Amino acid sequence: MTNRLSRSAASVDRWFARRRRNLMGEHHCLIVLGLHGIVPDATYLRSGAIDPSFVLAMDQIEAIINYFLEDGFIPVGVEQVLAGLDPMKYHFMLTFDDGYYNNLLMLPLLERLNVPAQFALIGHAVRTGHAFWWDVLNRTGPIDPDNPLESRDSLSLTPLPEIEAKVVQRFGEHSLRPAGDIDRPMKTDEIRRIANHPLITIANHSWGHRILQGMSERDIEADLTRTQEELQNITGFAPQTVVYPYGLQDPAVLSVSRRMGFKLGFAGNHAKIGLPLRLNSDLAMRLPRFSIFNTRSIVAQCESCHLEWKPSWFVRRMLHQGMVGPKVVYS
Ligand SMILES: [Zn+2]
Numbered sequence: 528m529t530n531r532l533s534r535s536a537a538s539v540d541r542w543f544a545r546r547r548r549n550l551m552g553e554h555h556c557l558i559v560l561g562l563h564g565i566v567p568d569a570t571y572l573r574s575g576a577i578d579p580s581f582v583l584a585m586d587q588i589e590a591i592i593n594y595f596l597e598d599g600f601i602p603v604g605v606e607q608v609l610a611g612l613d614p615m616k617y618h619f620m621l622t623f624d625d626g627y628y629n630n631l632l633m634l635p636l637l638e639r640l641n642v643p644a645q646f647a648l649i650g651h652a653v654r655t656g657h658a659f660w661w662d663v664l665n666r667t668g669p670i671d672p673d674n675p676l677e678s679r680d681s682l683s684l685t686p687l688p689e690i691e692a693k694v695v696q697r698f699g700e701h702s703l704r705p706a707g708d709i710d711r712p713m714k715t716d717e718i719r720r721i722a723n724h725p726l727i728t729i730a731n732h733s734w735g736h737r738i739l740q741g742m743s744e745r746d747i748e749a750d751l752t753r754t755q756e757e758l759q760n761i762t763g764f765a766p767q768t769v770v771y772p773y774g775l776q777d778p779a780v781l782s783v784s785r786r787m788g789f790k791l792g793f794a795g796n797h798a799k800i801g802l803p804l805r806l807n808s809d810l811a812m813r814l815p816r817f818s819i820f821n822t823r824s825i826v827a828q829c830e831s832c833h834l835e836w837k838p839s840w841f842v843r844r845m846l847h848q849g850m851v852g853p854k855v856v857y858s
Contacts, residue, residue: 561816604643647732647770650754652712687735722762808858
């Protein structure tokens with residue numbers, strides 16, 4: 528019965544979704560999606576080669592793009608955002624974090640649909656070619672089996688060489704080797720190739736994917752500068768955008784990023800960006816992004832970052848379950 532009710536609520540929502548702009552209007556906005564690895568199909572999610580938590584299958588990426596295109600959204604990249612978006616239109620932007628080689632599998636799709644994307648690279652992964660520690664731990668199990676969750680959380684605050692030393696000590700040198708193409712970082716020749724691709728922008732995603740929030744300005748600058756230099760050596764130019772690890776930042780992170788000349792910064796708190804977006808504003812330095820997960824309906828998740836009102840949310844509010852529409856933030 529509950530299932531039947533939620534199915535009917537979903538179909539009412541969908542009906543409403545198609546008509547809401549005429550009925551209620553919608554803020555003109557930019558929606559930024561924060562995505563990560565990509566696998567050719569869902570069977571890879573269960574392969575164990577890659578931590579499936581933040582990974583999407585190719586058809587799910589295509590479903591996201593189609594959802595926004597069919598709803599009249601314009602796909603944009605860094606270049607268009609910096610040039611200024613039309614404040615009377617709707618826009619969406621794809622960002623992919625961590626620099627998995629598997630992101631390149633998507634190029635034919637992006638080219639076919641003419642959709643730009645940003646790839647945010649981690650300096651240490653580019654330099655060493657090591658597997659990402661979260662994928663290693665997904666294969667091996669936690670470093671501290673007595674306290675798996677705590678050890679995983681504390682690793683986000685640990686410098687990468689220390690994490691890798693712990694992993695090697697417990698699981699051996701070979702554990703840092705990627706399982707294959709599916710979980711490996713991009714190589715320098717691949718980065719050089721996409722750096723000149725008209726649809727792709729490369730961003731700085733820190734040196735060691737450590738939470739920058741709470742670090743001293745000197746350490747933040749040293750971390751981001753190292754990756755700027757690494758990427759500049761490979762591509763011939765330094766990124767203009769920064770993606771904060773885990774989306775977390777504070778005034779020190781923002782101030783360093785500005786001083787280093789980054790024009791846009793990407794964070795993680797879910798919200799739509801109201802237009803016009805003022806460059807140099809605080810908001811431009813911590814643009815909110817939405818995550819999309821492989822375990823839930825792609826359309827329902829796209830609706831959750833897009834629709835400001837749905838009939839089922841009204842019912843939930845009546846039942847005191849809170850309002851769940853996305854916020855719209857302005858610069
Ligand atoms: Zn990341």
